[in-house]
Amino acid sequence: MSTNGSVAPLVVARGLRKEYGSGEGLVRAVDEVDLEVAAGEALAVMGPSGCGKSTLLHLLGGLDRPTAGELWLGGRRIDRLSERGLAQLRRDDVGFVFQAFHLMDELTAQENVELPALLAGRSPRAARRRARELLDDVGLSDRAGHLPSALSGGQRQRVAIARALANEPELVLADEPTGNLDSVATLEVLRLFETLHTSGLTLVVVTHDERIATTADRLISMRDGAFVDETRLVDGTRGPLGALFGVELEV
Amino acid sequence: MxxxxxxxxxxxxxxxxxxxxxxxxxxxxxxxxxxxxxxxxxxxxxxxxxxxxxxxxxxxxxxxxxxxxxxxxxxxxxxxEVSWPKPDLAEFHLKLVAAAEARLGDPIGIVDAQRRELLRRLREVGRAAMAEPQGSKAGLLLEGIVLRLQADLRWLEACERAWTDRRNR
Amino acid sequence: MLGRTLLAFRLVAASLRRRPVEAAVTLVAIAATTTTLTLGLALHGVTDHPYETTRAITSGPDVVAMPTSSPTTSGPRISSPKAGSAPRTNRLAALDDLVHAEGVVAHSGPYPVSFPTMQVNGSKVLAVAEGRSSRRAAVDQPYVTEGTWVRTGGVVIERSFAEELGVDVGDKVTLDGRSFPVVGIAVTAAVPPYPYTVTGVAFDTLPDIWSQATGLIWTTEPIARSLATPSVPLSYMLNLKLADPQRASAFVAAHSANHALYLESWQYVRKVESQQMLPFQRGLLIGSALLDLLAVASLAVIVGGRLAERTRRVGLLKAVGATPRLVAGVLLLEYLTLALLGAGVGLAVGWFAAPLIANPGAGLVGSVGAPPVTPADVGWVVALAVAVAGLAAWIPSVRAARTSTTSALADSARIPKRRRLLVGAASHLPTQLLLGLRLAARRPRRMILTLVSVTVTMTTIVSVLAIHAHESQAAPIPRSVFAIPVNPNTRNTDAVLLVLTVVLVFLSIVNAVVITWATSVDSKQPLGVARALGATTRQVSAGLSTALLIPSLPGVIAGIPLGLLLVKAAGHGSSVTVPSGLWLAAACIGILLGIGALSSIPARIEARRPPLDALQSELT
Incomplete structure (x- = not known):
């Protein structure tokens, strides 16, 4: 683990459950999940589509409320928050990155990135400055005035990542962030996540792609709403890559 | 080579x-x-x-x-020439078969351990690929290894499913 | 073919089931539009050339002539027709000459006319009683709308007169103390209706009971003669048909030199009629114009409102391999279903509502008797519904055909333009306003649509206010010495205006709801995103309200002069009373508050669901 074990975890879930429907049609999308995510950790949740991983992510970020169980974020219990409280949580404490980007088509890249800061009541000047910085960080300062429709998929996702960071959240949640991207754009986004991770941000990425998942420190496999396996990826690093996949000439 | x-x-x-x-x-x-x-x-x-x-x-x-x-x-x-390296999966396959027949170990446990190992390897190669500058020749090679590993992981998933089914039968 | 038809029906059913609220709102909007049109058409029937219609049906005279008694003849009055044989002969001789005048092709009368006091339902009024035979007259045969034409012992009352007095067939009226049954109600084009009938007759012989409020009744000749009194002697009425009706005024001018005669052209009657139409039919005329405008406005919103969503759906259908024709067919079918259902509802509502509005119209044939909604009206309404369906299906089909399937799916075909000024101004405002302003600025078409709709709504309300203001200011009709408890004319106008006001305001509200709904459907995705980013319900609903209020403000302001102009135009240039500033301000603020409040409803409904739904429904 990349962080000190004694530090209180940023995210704690106990017996987390989310049900849809009722009676015969009852679906347990998330079924009694216990989870701890340390501050600064990068966690990947993997599983086939419909396993409940996206629902779990939405619960963690206050986009949805659990049916049962307890959920803490930064020591604060969030599963019983009011709609208003949840809105504040999404605004100040969590940054979301979606597969479909979910940028506002009507707003330019710059304005999209400004949005969370403005919603949080920052001054337009401060919001603009922050947005400029973030767009610069994701390498899109020359695209600030473009509408999303004028950007490539990778660029849109980078704008979305910049937006997720606007209010300096402790936790960034990403739902199949590269699902709509080609391999080059995927690498761009992964590099960006790597930078975020290195800078100490806590990341939870939900994906069905092993490659994305293995960029994390820890990988949880989910099946039918429950965790079935956990792999600590940072353990047992093998030194130079060549030792594993090295090329040798026949001698 | x-x-x-x-x-x-x-x-x-x-x-x-x-x-x-x-x-x-x-x-x-x-x-x-x-x-x-x-x-x-x-x-x-x-x-x-x-x-x-x-x-x-x-x-x-x-x-x-x-x-x-x-x-x-x-x-x-x-x-x-169109020669191509043979996929070498037989050894692992036989490992599972032998373990199951001789009741020496749980094939699913073996698969899980193998899967973790491959995931860690994938992480290493993936990081190496990310570290390559755009358009590097080596990046393409690393990409190939990434895809291979992903294919292997998928096969391991299939193994796990099959052995789980067999055990439950 | 069968399979494809089945598929089309299935798709339509699925679409309607999937979005029941949107389907319902579309249905309501189309129903409101068709109701509006039905009412508008029904009102046109009342206000379009009612005098001409009546004139044609009743073989109305081109000129009406009456003898005058010389103003100098103030000596002893003749107490009975027989006793006054000499003046009577003189008078009739003058009328007889007229019958043979050049240009006259037909005539009826002279009919005896007396001026009895009529008592009915506790009111005392002056009546003009014309003695007619039961035979059909060649000129001026009043059109019976209820009961029968004159027969012995009974009277027929002119309809506007009867309505004002609240008299029905079968009632009894008292004429100079004698009781007569009312056998019929009829309309005529020969003289203006109540209360101006007297202006159409030579009344200078009756200085003692001068009053404007008189109405016409018909009875048999003997009765008419018997109602003459020494103080109010018998007179006569002659109806003439000219070879060239357009020359009626000239005919009157030519023969007025003869001071023994008082003549009136049909143009004069029409003028009095149309003056009297104020404020009766003026209200109706303005009302129908406004109804038409409202219909157009909500139509535009309906067609425009579902476009974006439809375009994406077309993309989806194409993506799964539907041919453009099938796509167009499915869309058309869906809209046709909604449009025809809506038209049915609209016609039914219009059918019941039209008489409420049209009935109190003046005593002319067009308004009552014939059904207010004609088969032609039904045709127009159904045609409109089909046209709406066609247009609403056609535009997204064409647009989707032009754009590639993938971009239709992503709905990125429409790239909103930047509006520098608005966007720049926004950065100094609170977040909610900023959000709304940016939403509004990037959807110029939606903004224009809202602007137009709000303008129409405000125009409506200003017109109604102006008419009411005019009403309360207008001089009351000179009261008869015979007291009528309430001036029935004013009472009826109020009823008309009330019904019209209620209908118009209701439709305006429907319109506002439709605009709000369309805007919130459009803004669902951006507002969902805003919520996912932590915008509170209040911020989201304030943003939506702002997006609507920005174009509403100029609309409300523009509505004031437009409303006044409309009233002026409908009043044929007569003066317009500007409603008090207080009322106008109240209307402005009321509309803006209403739109603001309405727009917060969808945002609040949306807020009850997790923001996820708005995001996930994007591609469905």
Whole structure:
């Protein structure tokens, strides 16, 4: 683990459950999940589509409320928050990155990135400055005035990542962030996540792609709403890559 | 890897051993690290003995090797070959079968352990790929290994499903 | 073919089931539009050339003539027709000459006319009683709308007169103390209706009971003669038909030199009629114009409102391999279903509502008797519904055909333009306003649509206010010495205006709801995103309200002069009373508050669901 074990975890879930429907049609999308995510950790949740991983992510970020169980974020219990409280949580404490980007088509890249800061009541000047910085960080300062429709998929996702960071959240949640991207754009986004991770941000990425998942420190496999396996990826690093996949000439 | 790769790299222009080594490194990236210089020189002297290459001059830069006509023929022939490494999955497969039949271990446990190992490897290669600058030749090779590993992981998933079914039956 | 038809029906059913609220709102909007049109058409029937219609049906005279008694003849009055044989002969001789005048092709009368006091339902009014035979007259045969034509012992009352007095067939009226049954109610084009009938007759012989509020009744000749008194002697009425009706005024001018005669052209009657139409039919005329405008406005919103969503759906259908024709067919079918259902509802509502509005119209044939909604009206309404369906299906089909399937799916075909000024101004405002302003600025078409709709709504309300203001200011009709408890004319106008006001305001509200709904459907995705980013419900609903209020403000302001202009135009240039500033301000603020409040409803409904739904429904 990349962080000190004694530090209180940023995210704690106990017996987390989310049900849809009722009676015969009852679906347990998330079924009694216990989870701890340390501050600064990068966690990947993997599983086939419909396993409940996206629902779990939405619960963690206050986009949805659990049916049962307890959920803490930064020591604060969030599963019983009011709609208003949840809105504040999404605004100040969590940054979301979606597969479909979910940028506002009507707003330019710059304005999209400004949005969370403005919603949080920052001054337009401060919001603009922050947005400029973030767009610069994701390498899109020359695209600030473009509408999303004028950007490539990778660029849109980078704008979305910049937006997720606007209010300096402790936790960034990403739902199949590269699902709509080609391999080059995927690498761009992964590099960006790597930078975020290195800078100490806590990341939870939900994906069905092993490659994305293995960029994390820890990988949880989910099946039918429950965790079935956990792999600590940072353990047992093998030194130079060549030792594993090295090329040798026949001698 | 066959010695023809060294031969083929000489087709571009006559080169010294260290120039060849640099080009190999450029093409292989981190994966070329395991190769030692000795392997290159041993290869070069063998190819010379076989008459595929000849020493041009021996100046300040060292020995400069060039392809002979026979060498050029060999390279052309090599380029048209369609051989491909055999996928080597039988060993692991038999490991599972043996473990299950002899009740020496749980095939699913074996699969899980293997899967973790492959995931960690994937992480290493993936990070190496991310570290490569855009458009690097080595990046493409790393991409290939990533895809291979992903295919292997998928097969492991299939193994896990199959062995779980078999156990439950 | 069968399979594809089945598929089309299935798709339509699925689409309607999947979005029941949107289907319902579309249905309501189309129903409101068709109701509006039905009412508008029904009102046109009332207000379009009502005098001409009546004139044609009743073989109305081109000129009406009456003898005058010389103003100097103030000596002893003749107490009975027989006793006054000499003046009577003189008078009739003058009328007889007129019958043979040049240009006259037909005539009826002279009919005896007396001026009894009529008592009915506790009211005392002056009646003009014309003695007619039961036979059909060649000129001026009043059109019976209820009961029968005159027969012995009974009277027929002119309809506007009867309505004002609240008299029905079968009631009894008292004429100079004698009781007569009412056998019929009829309309005529020969004289203006109540209360101006008297202006159409030579009344200078009756200085004692001068009053404008008189109405016409018909009875048999003997009764009419018997109602003459020494103080109010018998007179006569002659109806003439000219070879060239357009020359009626000239005919009157030519023969007025003869001071023994008082003549009136049909143009004069029409003028009085149309003056009297104020404020009766003026309200109706303005009302129908406004109804038409409202219909157009909500139509535009309906067609425009579902476009974006439809375009994406077309993309989806194409993506799964539907041919453009099938796509267009499915869309058309869906809209046709909604449009025809809506038209049915609209016609039914219009059918019941039209008489409420049209009935109190003046005593002319067009308004009552014939059904207010004609088969032609039904045709127009259904045609409109089909046209709406066609247009609403056609535009997204064409657009989707032009754009590639993938971009239709992503709905990125429409790239909103930047509006520098608005966007720049926004950065100094609170977040909610900023959000709304940016939403509005990037959807110029939606903004224009909202602007137009709000303008129409405000125009409506200003017109209604102006008419009411005019009403309360207008001088009351000179009261008869015979007291009528309430001026029935004013009472009826109020009823008309009230019904019209209620209908118009209701439709305006429907319109506002439709605009709000369309805007919130459009803004669902951006507002969902805003919520996912932590915008509170209040911020989201304030943003939506702002997006609507920005174009509403100029609309409300523009509505004031437009409303006044409309009233002026409908009043044929007569003066317009500007409603008090207080009322106008109240209307402005009321509309803006209403739109603001309405727009917060969808945002609040949306807020009850997790923001996920708005995001996930994007591709469905």
């Amino acid at each position: 066959q010695q023809e790769v060294v031969l083929a790299l000489l087709a571009k222009e006559p080169s010294t051993g260290s120039q060849l080594r640099a080009r190999l490194n450029d093409a292989l990236g981190p994966l070329g690290e395991a190769m030692n210089d000795g392997q290159v020189y041993v290869n070069l002297s063998r190819l010379e003995k076989a008459g595929f290459i000849a020493r041009e001059t021996s100046g300040a830069v060292g020995k400069v090797y060039a392809l002979t006509p026979a060498g050029q023929d060999r390279v052309a022939e090599w380029l048209t």
